[in-house]
Amino acid sequence: MSSEPIIVSQGVGKAFQLYAHQNDQLKQILFGLWKQFYKEKWVLNDVCFTVSKGERVGLIGRNGAGKTTLLQILCGITRPTRGAFSVKGRIAPILALGSGFDGLLTGRENARIGAAILGLSRRDVDACIEDIAAFADIGPSFEQPMRTYSSGMLARVAFAICAHAKADILIVDEALSVGDEAFQKKCETFIANFAKAGTILMVSHDLDFLRALCDRVIWLDNGVVRLSGEPATVLDAYRAAMAES
Amino acid sequence: MMLTYTVVFSVTVPQLAAGKSVTQYASGIFIGLIVFNLFSELAYRAPMLLHEHVNFVKKSIFPSETIAWTATIRAFTYGGIAFLVFLAFQLVTGGGLHWSLLFTPFLVAPFALLILGVVWFFMALGAFTRDVAHIMASIVPILMFATPVFYSLDQLPPHIAFWLRLNLIGDYIEMFRAITLDGRLPNLFGYALVVVISYAVFWFGYQFFMRYKSVIVDVI
Numbered sequence: 126m127s128s129e130p131i132i133v134s135q136g137v138g139k140a141f142q143l144y145a146h147q148n149d150q151l152k153q154i155l156f157g158l159w160k161q162f163y164k165e166k167w168v169l170n171d172v173c174f175t176v177s178k179g180e181r182v183g184l185i186g187r188n189g190a191g192k193t194t195l196l197q198i199l200c201g202i203t204r205p206t207r208g209a210f211s212v213k214g215r216i217a218p219i220l221a222l223g224s225g226f227d228g229l230l231t232g233r234e235n236a237r238i239g240a241a242i243l244g245l246s247r248r249d250v251d252a253c254i255e256d257i258a259a260f261a262d263i264g265p266s267f268e269q270p271m272r273t274y275s276s277g278m279l280a281r282v283a284f285a286i287c288a289h290a291k292a293d294i295l296i297v298d299e300a301l302s303v304g305d306e307a308f309q310k311k312c313e314t315f316i317a318n319f320a321k322a323g324t325i326l327m328v329s330h331d332l333d334f335l336r337a338l339c340d341r342v343i344w345l346d347n348g349v350v351r352l353s354g355e356p357a358t359v360l361d362a363y364r365a366a367m368a369e370s
Numbered sequence: 371m372m373l374t375y376t377v378v379f380s381v382t383v384p385q386l387a388a389g390k391s392v393t394q395y396a397s398g399i400f401i402g403l404i405v406f407n408l409f410s411e412l413a414y415r416a417p418m419l420l421h422e423h424v425n426f427v428k429k430s431i432f433p434s435e436t437i438a439w440t441a442t443i444r445a446f447t448y449g450g451i452a453f454l455v456f457l458a459f460q461l462v463t464g465g466g467l468h469w470s471l472l473f474t475p476f477l478v479a480p481f482a483l484l485i486l487g488v489v490w491f492f493m494a495l496g497a498f499t500r501d502v503a504h505i506m507a508s509i510v511p512i513l514m515f516a517t518p519v520f521y522s523l524d525q526l527p528p529h530i531a532f533w534l535r536l537n538l539i540g541d542y543i544e545m546f547r548a549i550t551l552d553g554r555l556p557n558l559f560g561y562a563l564v565v566v567i568s569y570a571v572f573w574f575g576y577q578f579f580m581r582y583k584s585v586i587v588d589v590i
Contacts, residue, residue, distance in 0.1 A: 141588060142588065148501065150498040150499060151495075151498045151499045154582070197428070200431050201431060202427075202428065202429075202430075202431060202587055203587045216431065220428075220429040221425065221428075221429040225425045225426050225429065225432070226425075242426075242431075242432055243430075243431075
C-alpha cells in the first residue's frame with residue numbers, strides 16, 4: 126500500500142448562516158454590506174486529517190457532528206468557510222439514496238443519467254449499463270419507473286452506478302444500511318476489491334461494518350476530530366462515549 | 371393591472387379591426403404568443419428550478435448552472451414546435467413564406483441569451499426566497515399586456531410606445547413579426563441595440579448566479 130496522500134484536510138471549518146426568517150436570506154444579499162441578518166453556527170471547526178491512497182477510512186460521530194457536511198466539502202459541493210483541502214482523483218459520491226433519480230424514468234434510464242452525472246461518456250455508459258443492471262440485481266424492476274422502487278432497490282441501483290463509475294475515490298454516506306444481507310455482502314466484497322486500486326471514505330452507524338472493512342476510523346465530535354486511528358481503538362472509545370451520554 | 375387594461379383596451383383594441391384580415395391578425399397574435407409564452411413559462415419556472423433539483427445541487431457533484439440550460443432548451447423546443455405550426459398555417463392560408471425567414475436564427479440566438487440570463491437571475495433569487503415565484507405569478511400577466519402580444523407597437527401613440535420599447539420581449543415580438551409576416555428585416559440599429567442588451571442580461575445573469583452559487587447550496 127502506497128502512502129501517497131489522496132485527501133488532505135487542513136483546518137477545514139464550516140459555518141452555516143442561521144436565519145430567523147426565510148426572507149432574511151434575501152435581505153442579507155441585498156443589504157449584507159450594512160447589516161448582518163444571520164447568526165453563525167460552526168458545524169466544522171479545524172478538521173485536520175489525511176487519507177492515503179488505497180485506504181479505507183470510516184467516519185463516525187453522533188448526529189449533527191458534521192459528517193455529511195465534511196463529505197460535501199470534500200466533494201466540492203459546498204465550500205469551507207475557512208481552511209484548505211485537496212482531493213486528488215475523481216470522486217463518486219453516494220451522499221443520499223436516490224439523489225437525482227427521477228421517479229418517472231425507469232431504473233435503466235436513471236442509471237444512464239446517474240452515470241453521466243458522475244462523468245462517464247455515453248460510450249462508457251453503454252459499455253457498463255449491463256454490468257450496472259447485473260450488480261443492482263433487481264430483475265425486471267430495472268425497466269420499471271423508479272417511483273415503484275423500495276428504498277432498498279433504490280440503494281442497490283445507486284450503489285451499482287457508483288461502483289461502475291471508474292472513480293478513484295468512493296464517498297459513501299450511510300447509504301448501504303437499507304440493503305438486505307445479500308446486497309450488503311456484495312457491497313462489502315466490492316469495497317474490499319475497490320480499495321486495491323482506489324480510496325474509500327464512508328460514514329456509517331454500523332460499527333461492526335466499519336470494524337470489518339476499514340483500515341482506519343475517524344471520530345468526528347462537535348466539528349473536530351476527536352480520535353483517529355485503528356478501528357478497534359476508536360470504535361471502542363466511541364461506543365464507551367455513546368453509552369455514557 | 372387596471373392601468374394596463376385601460377391603456378390596452380381603450381387605445382389599441384379599437385384600432386385592431388382597421389385594415390387587417392382575420393388571418394393576418396391571428397398570425398400576428400400567434401407569433402406574439404409563441405415568444406411571450408416562451409418567456410412566461412421560464413419566468414414562472416425559474417425561481418423554483420433549484421428547489422426542484424435540490425438533490426442534484428446538494429447531493430451530487432453537478433454544475434447547477436446547466437439546469438438553466440436544460441430548462442431553456444426545453445422551452446425553446448416547445449417554441450420551435452409552435453413555430454412550425456405557424457409556418458404550416460401560413461402555407462395553408464396562403465400567407466406564404468418570406469425569404470426574410472432565413473433571418474430567424476439571428477433573432478433566436480440573442481433571444482436565447484436574454485432568456486438564459488433572466489433564468490439564471492431568477493433561479494438564484496428563487497433559491498433564497500420562494501416568494502419570488504409568487505411575485506412572478508402577479509408580474510407576468512401585467513407584463514403580458516405591457517408587451518405587444520395582442521397589438522403592435524406602431525398602433526400606439528408615440529409617448530406610450532416609447533415606454534413599451536424598453537420591454538425587450540416586445541422588441542423581439544416586433545422583430546419576429548417583421549421577418550415572418552411582413553417579409554422585411556428588422557431595423558438594423560434597433561436589432562444591434564437589442565442584441566447588445568440581451569448579451570448584457572445574459573452576462574449579468576451568469577455572473578449573478580455564479581457569484582451566489584456556493585451560497586445557494588447552503589441556503590436551499
